[in-house]
Amino acid sequence: MDDTEITYEWPDNYPEEVPPEDSIPAKGIAYRFVKKIPPDENDFLMSREEVPDRNLETEIDIARSYGVSLFTKPEALEKKRRYHPLSKIVFGTLVPELGKMSKKPSRRKHFTLWKCCNSKPHLHINKELKTK
Numbered sequence: 001m002d003d004t005e006i007t008y009e010w011p012d013n014y015p016e017e018v019p020p021e022d023s024i025p026a027k028g029i030a031y032r033f034v035k036k037i038p039p040d041e042n043d044f045l046m047s048r049e050e051v052p053d054r055n056l057e058t059e060i061d062i063a064r065s066y067g068v069s070l071f072t073k074p075e076a077l078e079k080k081r082r083y084h085p086l087s088k089i090v091f092g093t094l095v096p097e098l099g100k101m102s103k104k105p106s107r108r109k110h111f112t113l114w115k116c117c118n119s120k121p122h123l124h125i126n127k128e129l130k131t132k
Contacts, residue, residue, distance in 0.1 A: 006096055009117040017059070018066045019114035022103050025096035026113055030070040030125050031077055033087040039122045043090075044068050044115070067112035068121065070094075070101075074129055076109035092125035 006025060010018070034043035048054070048065040056062045071077050077089050094101065098119045102111040115121065 008099065010114075011117055014066055014114070015062075018063050019100040020060070020063050020102075023100035023114060024103050026094035026098045026101045027096060028094055029072065029091060030094050030111075030113070030121075031072070031074050031089055031091045031129065032068070032070050032125055033077060033080075033084045034090050035087060037088055037090070037128050038126050039090055041120065041122055044121045044125075046115075047112075064102075064112045067102075067114040070111055070113050070125075071109050072105045072111065073109045074131075078131070079108075089129040089131060090125050091127055091129050094121070095124060098124065 032039075032044070036043070045068070046066050047069055054065065056065055074089060074091070077084075094113065097116075098121050099114045099116040101113045105111040113121065
């Protein structure tokens, strides 16, 4: 199936501007902190579910809060290890059927995945990255 043939159904709680207009179908390698191996759906919650009292000031911050934080490089997560000392790092390949993602990762190699209805990223991002 071509990426342009996918009809996404978004959760009812997404505002009209989520995902952003410039987002693209999910693809590529992604890394994430999880609490357990194998990860489950609770390891891929929206940012606003993980940190509900986060101060969101800009439109893009609000839009990102409806997504899942992922990274393009494992080194980017290692820099954040002090905030997640007991977490594991998993990786895997995103597929368009999971939803849409930010067009370009930040300079910190961070990007957002906006999950469509019935999306199960834990079935794709679930290989443990062994760290030292």
